[in-house]
Amino acid sequence: MKFAPQLGNSQGYGQAIVGEGVNSDHVERFYMNSYPINTRQPHLLPKLPPSLRESLEAYLEELEKLAISLLGCLAKTLKIDREVMLKMYEKGMQSVRMNYYPPYSKPELVTGLGTHSDGSAITIVHQVDGVDGLQVKQDGVWIPVEFIPNAFVVNIGDILEIWSNGVYKSPEHKVTVNEHTRRISIGVFFMPKQEAEIGPAHSLINSTNPALFTSVTMDKYLKEFFSRKLAVKTYLDHMKINKF
Numbered sequence: 001m002k003f004a005p006q007l008g009n010s011q012g013y014g015q016a017i018v019g020e021g022v023n024s025d026h027v028e029r030f031y032m033n034s035y036p037i038n039t040r041q042p043h044l045l046p047k048l049p050p051s052l053r054e055s056l057e058a059y060l061e062e063l064e065k066l067a068i069s070l071l072g073c074l075a076k077t078l079k080i081d082r083e084v085m086l087k088m089y090e091k092g093m094q095s096v097r098m099n100y101y102p103p104y105s106k107p108e109l110v111t112g113l114g115t116h117s118d119g120s121a122i123t124i125v126h127q128v129d130g131v132d133g134l135q136v137k138q139d140g141v142w143i144p145v146e147f148i149p150n151a152f153v154v155n156i157g158d159i160l161e162i163w164s165n166g167v168y169k170s171p172e173h174k175v176t177v178n179e180h181t182r183r184i185s186i187g188v189f190f191m192p193k194q195e196a197e198i199g200p201a202h203s204l205i206n207s208t209n210p211a212l213f214t215s216v217t218m219d220k221y222l223k224e225f226f227s228r229k230l231a232v233k234t235y236l237d238h239m240k241i242n243k244f
């Protein structure tokens, strides 16, 4: 199919191709880089129907503002200078994933989206029809994320865990499938600028609070994160200085 993702390029419509013989999730999805604009692939967004393209464009622009204000609040709680946060995240990388989870007669036999943590700094999820399915692991127990009308779910991703030097943790989460009802969600992922360094914020590190993670370029982070199957913190674990 024209819009299908390829091995090594997860953007497009359909299942991500992560390698041969890998179980796929029970979801149809459309995934693409949205910002900066020069990272967009010309065969995706421009080919969407104009009404969808315009709504999506407006949505992504508004969410960008929301993400910066949320990252501003998070930086404040970490006592990280706002300018440092802006330098890293303003006009940063953004990608969007629209998920359609079809109903399945034996939902216990499939996963909508397997257990993973997000590779982003933060993710803003809109559960479109208010249909349940998202679950988050807390103290070893899976907790359904309750749907709240007119509210987004904001998820902490691995980059924020690294940047906050472990103060914020990126939670394990997954999506289950319903027997009779389809579920639709839109996740927008926010990441630093392409030229940023991914590592603990310098202002948080001193002799009593040493860095728990190594630093890598955003380029390397993206390459290595996406070369792995969507999973729980495998790359974040790889960046830990003392594996704990």
Ligand SMILES: O=C(O)CCC(=O)C(=O)O
Pocket: 097, 099, 113, 118, 125, 127, 134, 173, 175, 185, 186, 187
């Ligand atoms: O469908 C959802 O509610 C969440 C999707 C998700 O976790 C993801 O796309 O990373």
Ligand SMILES: [Fe+2]
Pocket: 116, 117, 118, 173
């Ligand atoms: Fe996720």
